[in-house]
Amino acid sequence: MKKTYLLLAALLLATGLAAQNPTAYFMEGSTFRSQFNPAFAPLRGYINLPGIGGMNVNLSGNIALDNILFARDGKLVTLLDSSVTPDQALRNLKTNNLMGLDTRINILGFGKFTRNHKNFWSFDVNLRANESMNLPKSLFEFLKRGQEGSIKNFGAATEAYLEAGFNYSFPLLNDRLYVGIRGKFLAGIARAQVNYDQFDITLQQDRWGVVTQGTIDMTVDGASVEPDPETGIFEFGDIDYKPRKPAGYGFAVDLGATYDVLPNLQASLAVNDLGFISWNKNSTVTGVSTQTAEFTGVEVSGSGTETAPDFDFEMMKFTQTESQNTSKMLRASVNAGLEYELWNHWVGFGLLYTARFWEYKTMHNITGSVNFHPTRWFTLTGSYSVLNNRGSAIGLGLNLCPGWINFFVATDLLLTKRTPQWIPIKQSSANVTLGLGIPLGKRSHRIAAYIRENDRK
Amino acid sequence: MKKFYALILLCVVSSTACVDLEYDLSKVSTDDIAIGDESSQFEVPLLKVYISMDELNGTDGDAIDEIFNEADIWLPSQLDQDENGKYVLVQQLVENSEYVNQVLSALLDQMASDSEKLNQVASLLQEKYYAEFSSLLPGISAEEFKAEFIRQYTANETLRVLLNEKIEELARGYLTGLEVSLPSLTYSVDRIDLSDDVVDMLIENLDGKEVAEPKNTLHMAGTIDNRLPVSITASPVFTPTEVTFTTQIEANRDGNILPETRLFAEDLQTIVRGLTIEIVVNIDKYYPDKGFDRYPETSQPQLAINLHLIKRGALKFDL
Numbered sequence: 001m002k003k004t005y006l007l008l009a010a011l012l013l014a015t016g017l018a019a020q021n022p023t024a025y026f027m028e029g030s031t032f033r034s035q036f037n038p039a040f041a042p043l044r045g046y047i048n049l050p051g052i053g054g055m056n057v058n059l060s061g062n063i064a065l066d067n068i069l070f071a072r073d074g075k076l077v078t079l080l081d082s083s084v085t086p087d088q089a090l091r092n093l094k095t096n097n098l099m100g101l102d103t104r105i106n107i108l109g110f111g112k113f114t115r116n117h118k119n120f121w122s123f124d125v126n127l128r129a130n131e132s133m134n135l136p137k138s139l140f141e142f143l144k145r146g147q148e149g150s151i152k153n154f155g156a157a158t159e160a161y162l163e164a165g166f167n168y169s170f171p172l173l174n175d176r177l178y179v180g181i182r183g184k185f186l187a188g189i190a191r192a193q194v195n196y197d198q199f200d201i202t203l204q205q206d207r208w209g210v211v212t213q214g215t216i217d218m219t220v221d222g223a224s225v226e227p228d229p230e231t232g233i234f235e236f237g238d239i240d241y242k243p244r245k246p247a248g249y250g251f252a253v254d255l256g257a258t259y260d261v262l263p264n265l266q267a268s269l270a271v272n273d274l275g276f277i278s279w280n281k282n283s284t285v286t287g288v289s290t291q292t293a294e295f296t297g298v299e300v301s302g303s304g305t306e307t308a309p310d311f312d313f314e315m316m317k318f319t320q321t322e323s324q325n326t327s328k329m330l331r332a333s334v335n336a337g338l339e340y341e342l343w344n345h346w347v348g349f350g351l352l353y354t355a356r357f358w359e360y361k362t363m364h365n366i367t368g369s370v371n372f373h374p375t376r377w378f379t380l381t382g383s384y385s386v387l388n389n390r391g392s393a394i395g396l397g398l399n400l401c402p403g404w405i406n407f408f409v410a411t412d413l414l415l416t417k418r419t420p421q422w423i424p425i426k427q428s429s430a431n432v433t434l435g436l437g438i439p440l441g442k443r444s445h446r447i448a449a450y451i452r453e454n455d456r457k
Numbered sequence: 458m459k460k461f462y463a464l465i466l467l468c469v470v471s472s473t474a475c476v477d478l479e480y481d482l483s484k485v486s487t488d489d490i491a492i493g494d495e496s497s498q499f500e501v502p503l504l505k506v507y508i509s510m511d512e513l514n515g516t517d518g519d520a521i522d523e524i525f526n527e528a529d530i531w532l533p534s535q536l537d538q539d540e541n542g543k544y545v546l547v548q549q550l551v552e553n554s555e556y557v558n559q560v561l562s563a564l565l566d567q568m569a570s571d572s573e574k575l576n577q578v579a580s581l582l583q584e585k586y587y588a589e590f591s592s593l594l595p596g597i598s599a600e601e602f603k604a605e606f607i608r609q610y611t612a613n614e615t616l617r618v619l620l621n622e623k624i625e626e627l628a629r630g631y632l633t634g635l636e637v638s639l640p641s642l643t644y645s646v647d648r649i650d651l652s653d654d655v656v657d658m659l660i661e662n663l664d665g666k667e668v669a670e671p672k673n674t675l676h677m678a679g680t681i682d683n684r685l686p687v688s689i690t691a692s693p694v695f696t697p698t699e700v701t702f703t704t705q706i707e708a709n710r711d712g713n714i715l716p717e718t719r720l721f722a723e724d725l726q727t728i729v730r731g732l733t734i735e736i737v738v739n740i741d742k743y744y745p746d747k748g749f750d751r752y753p754e755t756s757q758p759q760l761a762i763n764l765h766l767i768k769r770g771a772l773k774f775d776l
Contacts (some may be wrong), residue, residue: 071479075486082491082662082771146493146772205500205765295651297502297765300644300734301758302512312652419480 021056021431022367023383023395024410026339026350028447029376030399031111031406032056032435034122035104036335037256037270038180039169041120043376043450045112045441046406048124054106054435060356060363061099064428065419067092079140086144093137096153098361100132102331106435111167117445119170126165130331131158134361139199148203155195155214159328161277162187163252171446176260178446180270181253188248188277190220191328194236194316201313202294208311209294216318217286217326219279221247225287225320233317239285247284250277252330268337273330281325287318332357339371345449346374350383365429367395376450377402381410385429393427406437491662491771495672501651501659501766503677506644506734507758510751513685513738515636521685522749528635529745530581531628533563534574536745541708544742547687550632557633561625568610568624569617575610578624579603586627593619635740642736649729656729659766660722662773673770675725677702677718682711682761686747690739693762695732698724706760708744717767725766736762 025036032054033040048054069076072083079089104126111122133156141147164187169180198213222242227234252275258268295311339350348371356363369383381397397410410433417425424430445451493499513521528545536543549556567574582590583603590597590606593616597605609616664671681691683706692703700720706713720728 065480069480069482069485074479076480076482076484077486077489080490080492081486082489082494082773085494143492144494146497146499203499204502206502206763208501295502297505297763298646298649299505299507300646301507302509302644305644305646310650310652310655312654415475417475417477419482420476420478421482423480423482425477425480 021058021395021397021410021412021433022352022354022365022385023369023381023397023412023431024056024408024433025335025337025352025367026348026369026371026383027381027397027399027408027410028348028371028373028379029401029406030379030408030410030435031109031437032106032408032433034111034120034167034169034180034182035254036272037258037268037337038167038182038254038272039178039256039258039268039270040180041113041169041178041444041446042111042406043401043447044439044443046110046437047440048106048109048406048435048437050108051105052434052436053109054104054124054126054433054437056102056104056433057431058102059100059430060102060365061097061428062094063092063097063099065423065425067097080143084144086141089144090137090140093140095137096361097135097137097140098132098363099135100356100363101130102356103127103129107162109437110440112440113442113444115442117442118175120168120444122167124165124167126163127160128163129158129160131156132331133157142201146203148201151199151201152197153195154199155193157191157193157195159191159277160189161248161250162189162246165254167254169256175446178258180256184252184254184275186250186252186275186277186330187246188219188250188279190218190241190243190247191277191279192216192218192220196289207294207296210291210313211293212289212291214289214318215287216289217284217323219247219284219326221245221283223247223283223285225285227320232319234287234320235318236316248277248279250327250330251275256335264341266337266339266341268335268339270335271332272335273332276327276329279326279328281323284323284326286321286323288321289316289318291317345447347372369395376447383412385412393424393429393431395431397433401439403439406435406439409434489773491773492658493771495770497769497771499659499768499772501655501768503649503679503728503766504646504734504762504764506736506760506762506764508642508736508760508762510749510759512642513639513759516640521639521687522751524635525687525743525745525749527581527585527631528743530577531564531632532745533560533567534571535563535567536560541710542744542746544688544708544744547635547740547743548637550635551637554633557629560632561628564628565621565625568621575607576603579606579610582606582624582627589623589627590620593623637740639738639740642738644734644736646732646734648731651729656725658772659768660725662770663722664770666721673773674768675720675722676767676769677720677764678767679715679762679764680711681706681713681715681763683708683713684750684757684759685709686744686749687740688742690741691762692737692739694735694737695728696735698727698732700724700728705741708742709747715762715764720766 029043031042031046068079070084107125109124113120138149138151163184165182165184167182171178194216196214200211202209220241220243225234225239252273254272256270260266333356335354337352339348341348350369352367354365367383367385369381371381373379379399383395385393393412394415395412396414399408412431416427515524536545587599587602610620662673664673686708688708689706694701702716702718704715
């Protein structure tokens, strides 16, 4: 039981960091922008500073930190603390409490316009890490009220991989349509998934029982497990691994397009991360948890007593099963945008819809933004996002790309109440996008307002 | 450029202003994690003690049903009655001669008017007490005893008085010698199959004896199903703890409620490691018309003690 909660706590805290940042979508000039839509391009070729060339951290879900942690007498306690009443703890929880974390760190990146200043190619290597989890309310009802019942769809999934992508975008229809495609080779580092389809708890006077139906599978190079020789059971912590090489390979594409509906009105659409990773069965440990345990009291009679294994709520015990090659689809996302420019491209108004397909649910986001770009090297963006028809976030973004540096930062954490560790307290999403690079090579001729006189030659 | 600096300044100010120091994640406390709250109540099964007829014996090894088989014949039909039927107070039979006199008087009255009762008594005398009547009914063989006893008892009023005196003597001897207290029943339990984690959840936040109005408490409670036609007072002792209670158990009734007995942390820790249950049984009332039901012995015990724990307040555990 304790280990279960340790796992829960670890997952909660790990998820407490911070998805695609909608504020950064309309941030013209940002070298990161082509990650949202491969048809986008920066204003000039570039080379990213290794490691800090482009980082994006996105947390999204339907619960906020203050639904999980509570300030009590100068301390910060979890919703499981005895000082938090069941009503306080359960009041803001949803039927399914979802959290997803998506991190992308650019390790290497560079891009260049071709001779016509409109076709653009880039190459980047990114470290990607995703995590998603679902904690059903019934789990917390059990924990806070001691209320027995059936807990379903309880689980967590995480994966990390390296992606090496080549992106190419080019104009069509007399420059009104830009089409972009990014092909990505993927090298899987690790993945793990724990799911419980059934977790039934009975707390009756004459019977305490637990029935679990769950699976675990973990893939990482060198993964192995030695189950208890007597019981054949292993626990999560028993899995050993020695990663020296990728545990799987895959391929994915990003597809995107922009279309100038009117001279100042651009529509954009992208589908990203359409692909899969095939994980190696030799690097996979798989197990099932089919525990049925009950305690009805010890029966005593003149003929003695019968003992049974100690009753426990421990559910993180698995029986190893044969591993198989597993192909896992990436978490695809859809970005659909509309931006209208005014006053010779000084101000733009944007509307963005994003959908991201998490392990347990598709998360939707609608963002409105105002984008100031009084000069070609400076963009300031303000955004307001509505998340899954609930919660909201105000974001700010800045892109500076004078001749010697590319710098962009965008976040929705600046104006929201947050922890000293920069975790939003009342907001159920958090986004940080940050990058630093050096402009190189030809400038873009895609935006007429920004074309320099000496570039026209 | 001034606007740019103002923007930077705004960012710095807002990044500082929106920090809530109460939510410093480095100060998360997980010391007081609990399931439920003060108003919660959890019930946990603990023990089921099944007592069969073979275990309910008198001091000389006679089964309880055999002991009361003879009593059934000595007891008249006219007895006090409650909702379960006519009964005799066993304790009073042993200790109260006045009460015994009333019972025996009723017996003799019934024998004079009820041929079936007379027949039952005659059968018992023939079977067990034939020799006691050699002076009153001389020269009667054992085989002829019952018929001759009934004939003389019915026809010879003078002899009947003498026979009644002998019957009264025999009945008194038996009824006053009934065993009120059965030899104690002892059961050993190697261990209770609850994990340390579950036990810790139950005991970690219990209020101590010194707390005037405890909210986090643990009690032993339960029921007793009694198929016997006797009401009893049972006093189980759970050694090596000092936990004990005494309870009245009605005859022929399932679900006799046991009193809640408070346990402390060390009590439960001791109990789950193994215990001996010694049960002292005192018989209070006997319901002759209900009869003992020895069979089917295997499917239903005569006494079934169902014990469970009641934890009031939250279940505590460390994260």
